[in-house]
Amino acid sequence: MELLLVVMTFAGSLLALLFAAAMARKVLKFPEGTERMQKLSASIRGGANAYLKRQYRIVFIFFAVMFAILSVMALLKLLTPYVPFAFLTGGFFSGLSGFIGMKIATAANARTANACRDGLNKGLRVAFSAGSVMGFTVVGLGLLDISLWFSLLKFVFKLPPDEITGAMLTFGMGASSMALFARVGGGVFTKAADVGADLVGKVEVGIPEDDPRNPAVIADNVGDNVGDVAGMGADLYESYVGSVISACALGVSAAGAIGPGLDSLRTMALPMMIAAIGVVCSVVGTFLVRTKEGADQKQLLRALSRGTNFAAVVIAVVSFPLVYYVLGKDHWHIYFAILAGLIAGVLIGRSTEYYTSDSYKPTKDLAGTSETGTATIVIGGLSLGMLSTLIPIVIVAVCVLVAFFVSGGTVENPSLGLYGIALAAVGMLSTLGITLATDAYGPGADNAGGIAQMAGLEEKVRERTDALDSLGNTTAATGKGFAIGSAALTALALMVSYIDKVNGFEGGPERIANLQITNPTVLIGLFIGACLPFVFAALTMNSVGRAAQSVVKEVRRQFREIAGIMEGEADPDYARCVDLCTKASLKEMILPTLVAVAAPIIVGLVLGCTGVVGMLAGATASGFLLAVFMSNSGGAWDNAKKHIESGVHGGKGSDNHKAAVVGDTVGDPFKDTAGPAINILIKLLSMVSIVFASVVVGFSLIR
């Protein structure tokens, strides 16, 4: 079994990485277009590289400090010696996922624009190939990290399963920290540049979007890459790895609780194997994404869906014999937990699409509220987002219940059921390779549109990139469903891992025995945990506000001081805006991350282990709700604006459109900064709790 596992995961990882490399080669073969396009693309690439370099420098300090802390703890025997190193590799691979994704995205933007000159279908091919690079890099590196550490701990250090998963959870913490930095830093960068460029350029000076005369226009495009691409890559690496290792950990404890009938090595192996098979399904799925020349937007969408649906169906079919083979005839019904996760992911995606696409009533109605002014469209978007939390929460609830009970969980002995919940998250993310590919190509298409505009290409090129972009919005909705749903399930699984961890310490079981919800430490932990996503969202939105204001001032200054800029005779100083965004966003990403790392330690030291569990439950519940609320409000405002731009309710330039633009601007930090970062937050809180569990058990004020 061990050998098969290692072969499968290594092979899966290799396949994913090779496929990513092949796709990258394919993308790079396309020409970058005119000289102007090449120059623009180079500026964007330069800005993005410069940002990442400086981001990594700051992140390096954080990781060095954490490494030192963890090493000291390891020396004090509070942690095993593998932990500090596992932490580092998690951070490294997460960062690398973002980096490679961004590299290919900045290489593909001009190429996509150029391909769109020949036709929509060719444009899709370039954009989707670039998205695939990102998707398969993430899963490839994720599997690589997992299988490397597993082999090392199993074959070199010969640790028992529970210590293997214990160490592996730490690289989850590394990955989550890196992801949070990338999401918050990138999210602040992209929205500050976006808001800054729009407020001065579009509103004050009256030039169109992506106009080369706007000094912040390059920064805006850099932002798409460092935020929506690099941030997303690091984020999903973390989700993917987190779901797999938390399932491994719960597998080990389920086997321990059930006894002889279930082997811990096998329960641990299952999630990794599903992930490996998922890679194969995803690769095959991508080959189905092709259309005839001259296909329209609907056919393109169908082509994309064909790929993802195929991968999902195949994994659903193939997991069945796999589960049967790995767990045997007494436990094969755990398969249905995986299936429940897959279905839940799709359904949450559908719900997101329903609430945020202008093909459906909610967003259409939202566009209509612009008729009575800005205030009503803002109120309408907020209540749409809040209302949209109901269906996903019911889906997650049903998924948790089903996963729990079909896996054989009972109220007396829940361990198998909890394992099932974790496997549902793995099922949900098993086809990440292809879902992420369809998700990640959106920002690339957006960038291609920017380049088309700035390079003065024909109108129809921009129309095609817009079509790709809007196609990306729809597929991104599905991607978001998987990300949000899996985050909630993984966070729950990690909460259980935390309890297991504490139970493993001397004196731990007494300290965590009373998890009754009426225990005041649990209850207070719950309240404080529920508050954390609110505070975190507020901090990141404030960051966007502050950074945007500094951009606004700089853009105003350049319009004022650089003569001939409006006539197109003098070039604006793009680099300065990029530099400003870089500095501002890097400064702003520190506080929210520190809050996320410090909160579980402080809560633990004051309220003890039961307080931490309450905190994790509260943060998961309110974080899930806020993430759905903010993502969907933001998405609906965005599409309501686009709906008006399509000619209804007065169309572009009308007062209604202006009202919708305000809604969209409010939605920007909602959906692209705060919302996705909350997904990472809720997992990072659990990871930090797990790593520092020994400290809390030893030194908490209330025991």
Add this chain to the structure above:
Amino acid sequence: MELLLVVMTFAGSLLALLFAAAMARKVLKFPEGTERMQKLSASIRGGANAYLKRQYRIVFIFFAVMFAILSVMALLKLLTPYVPFAFLTGGFFSGLSGFIGMKIATAANARTANACRDGLNKGLRVAFSAGSVMGFTVVGLGLLDISLWFSLLKFVFKLPPDEITGAMLTFGMGASSMALFARVGGGVFTKAADVGADLVGKVEVGIPEDDPRNPAVIADNVGDNVGDVAGMGADLYESYVGSVISACALGVSAAGAIGPGLDSLRTMALPMMIAAIGVVCSVVGTFLVRTKEGADQKQLLRALSRGTNFAAVVIAVVSFPLVYYVLGKDHWHIYFAILAGLIAGVLIGRSTEYYTSDSYKPTKDLAGTSETGTATIVIGGLSLGMLSTLIPIVIVAVCVLVAFFVSGGTVENPSLGLYGIALAAVGMLSTLGITLATDAYGPGADNAGGIAQMAGLEEKVRERTDALDSLGNTTAATGKGFAIGSAALTALALMVSYIDKVNGFEGGPERIANLQITNPTVLIGLFIGACLPFVFAALTMNSVGRAAQSVVKEVRRQFREIAGIMEGEADPDYARCVDLCTKASLKEMILPTLVAVAAPIIVGLVLGCTGVVGMLAGATASGFLLAVFMSNSGGAWDNAKKHIESGVHGGKGSDNHKAAVVGDTVGDPFKDTAGPAINILIKLLSMVSIVFASVVVGFSLIR
């Protein structure tokens, strides 16, 4: 002890009601001013009466249906026979509190305006006296209901303490249902009229606020009375009664758990006695609210604070011997729980004031974000509100911990500690008589300003009513602190009462034994519970939006069709707007209330008792956070707008001011409809759960 208790509560109730009557007489002695003022006041009164009459008709149907359901359940022995009747009286008294408060408010508005012609101090006297009528009616009727039922159940039916509190909890459900109708219906009315009047009047036609040519102007003023006054009255009646009876119930179970050393009659009596003494302190406090003639705003504020502070200090001092006398030397330290509640209430009020008053940095900074446009002030207000949840949640957390441990709660036997938490809520609300008086006069002053404007009184009268209004905003912040804080504590106490209740049924203890937070039903209940306030807030905000749009259309129609309306030659059809708001808001209040009543029953029938407890915990946590978030965002936007109107950032009429007006309009349904209604929601959910506990124990799907 029983006799002393009955004497104290009856005496307290009598004192409060007599004092309220005396204050009402005092108010009515003042003249109503000019003929025009009398006419305006009569129109407002007429509209408000008509609204309430129709509201009560709908509420009557709801109560009749619920009465029938409860009676059937009583016949089936699922409930005791007192429950249906207790339910009715709770609803009746809650409605009556709102009714009387509104009666006096509509009688006082013109009188306040007229008194302001003579001076600010005289205006305060009339307004504060009217507020006192409301404050003392609420506590008087609350105590009356409590002591009537106690006497009846104790002396006539001779029930044991646990059955007494069981029946009394039901009138809490009646009160909460009524309060929710009043808050939602009134809240939708007032904001629909407000938004409708402003959007067409101020923005489209360009006439000032409260201009008599605006057809919705009377509806707007009616709204202040039916929403901010009648709604608030019913709401706080519910809070007051809820906190006392939940503490009584937990007292009984604490005595049961502790055994011989603690008498259940005594633990039950304590909260009622504290409430009775609180009335006396509040009455004395009101006599301290006087100033010399010619006092400025600061001195007036000091006068108001003197009254509330005096009442708080006296109750803090007097409760000590009371607790010692009632509970004896082994349990006197429960006193500190009461003290913790009092202090927590004050601190939450301070925090609210800090975040929403334009004397402090957050609101000043928010006003500054208007410089970069509408979107940034909206984002700024949202993040301000989210960030402002941190301090109150920490205060509540510390209060809960302190109250739990000083009362003698332990992890093994928490019952005394839970009693302490309930007593903290009673402590917080013990001086409600006077805090509500300082809170309730604000809307009255607002109305007086409207009348002054419409009646064309001199500029300085409006200035004085504005001064009163802004004074009211500050004191209202403190009032809100008490309302929100006590709601959270009371909801927690009710959750524990629910557990006690279930434990009392045959087969109950097994069904509720596993409240571990890892139990999937608890966890899922938690998720769904946390979602309810989001859904509820969305529904109420949508209601405001829909109702406002119908008002907008009607106002536009009148401006178009009634000739001479703009020249002041023809009167607009005020009554039609009032009628429209009435119909719309009554229609809109039904769905949210049904959601609140149905949710606990559905969750219970599917997930069982443990799911209900999870739901209550989740709803309390997320409801508290959303209520604080929405109230503070709304308050801050309101005051940021006023801050700009005071002349900074371009002052009235500037683009910055327009941006701030949008923020304020978004904030209206936040702070006056959704926010306060959530406070009621979280308690109603528990009350419904308690009343239908027997059904859930008997028939739930998962057990």
